[in-house]
Amino acid sequence: xxxxxxxxxxxxxxxxxxxRRKQVEQEMQKISMSWSFLDAVDGSALLTPPIEYKSGKVRxxxxxxxxxxxxxxxxxxxxxxxxCVKEGAPTLILEDDFVLAPDFEATLNCVLEAGDRWNFLRxxxxxxxxxxxxxxxxxxxxxxxxxxxxxxxxxxxxxxVAMRLIKYSEDIYEPVDHFLEHHQxxxxxxxxIHPYPVDITRAKSTIADRSERSPVKGLRKKWRSVARVMxxxxxxxPWFPK
Numbered sequence: 732x733x734x735x736x737x738x739x740x741x742x743x744x745x746x747x748x749x750x751r752r753k754q755v756e757q758e759m760q761k762i763s764m765s766w767s768f769l770d771a772v773d774g775s776a777l778l779t780p781p782i783e784y785k786s787g788k789v790r791x792x793x794x795x796x797x798x799x800x801x802x803x804x805x806x807x808x809x810x811x812x813x814x815c816v817k818e819g820a821p822t823l824i825l826e827d828d829f830v831l832a833p834d835f836e837a838t839l840n841c842v843l844e845a846g847d848r849w850n851f852l853r854x855x856x857x858x859x860x861x862x863x864x865x866x867x868x869x870x871x872x873x874x875x876x877x878x879x880x881x882x883x884x885x886x887x888x889x890x891x892v893a894m895r896l897i898k899y900s901e902d903i904y905e906p907v908d909h910f911l912e913h914h915q916x917x918x919x920x921x922x923x924i925h926p927y928p929v930d931i932t933r934a935k936s937t938i939a940d941r942s943e944r945s946p947v948k949g950l951r952k953k954w955r956s957v958a959r960v961m962x963x964x965x966x967x968x969p970w971f972p973k
Contacts, residue, residue: 736820738843740766743807744827745773751827754932758829762836769811774803781806783903791958792970793904794947805907808883809900812893819890821846825929826884829855832928841871842887842924849873852887853923855931856880857908862925874925883908885929892919904970915972 742755752768759766777799780786784802797805808824815822821843832838842852845868853876860878867873888896899917900910911921947955963969 739822742825746770772803772806774800789904794955808907815893828932830930838928851892854885855929857882879912881908
């Protein structure tokens with residue numbers, strides 16, 4: 732049986748979000764494992780976009796701009812990936828709006844026992860999507876989603892996965908939970924647990940402010956398609972590879 736370093740648990744949270752941090756502390760009393768906060772990047776406080784964000788190219792290839800807090804949220808997860816690499820251990824990354832299932836610790840221990848069968852594992856999703864059962868261990872079912880569940884409130888990853896996510900995040904051009912699902916870009920397989928052992932509080936996020944965007948359509952959608960084709964033809968690292 733392959734042995735792995737002890738699990739690290741990181742909770743991404745704005746330093747100023749005292750109420751949410753208090754809620755996190757109460758929620759984490761459900762488990763006996765150690766954990767730590769990671770101070771989130773406050774996107775609303777960024778004076779200028781980070782170098783990773785090319786606003787003109789984002790508008791051409793995405794059809795819309797990311798909000799400041801979406802950018803901050805992405806940068807926060809990127810810092811969590813860097814910490815995972817530095818620690819050299821499997822890492823559970825949580826955003827501060829999570830709710831743990833009553834049996835969460837037992838589920839997590841089971842997941843860790845099956846650590847040689849996953850590298851990247853979703854523990855929460857915003858949408859229910861069709862899935863394929865891969866295997867079961869005890870009462871835990873490991874699946875491969877056949878759609879984009881999105882959401883980045885809870886996921887597990889190993890250092891080699893974190894390194895790959897960092898590599899393909901030299902440019903930021905989509906919300907981080909969409910990027911996690913973007914396997915055509917980073918080439919990673921994001922497995923999942925069914926049912927999810929983590930839910931969200933449904934409270935308004937303080938590190939992301941994504942609203943329901945109108946679909947990109949009409950002439951704007953046609954221009955976006957043309958721009959993506961051109962990017963695939965002329966870029967060595969296209970944002971939306973086939």
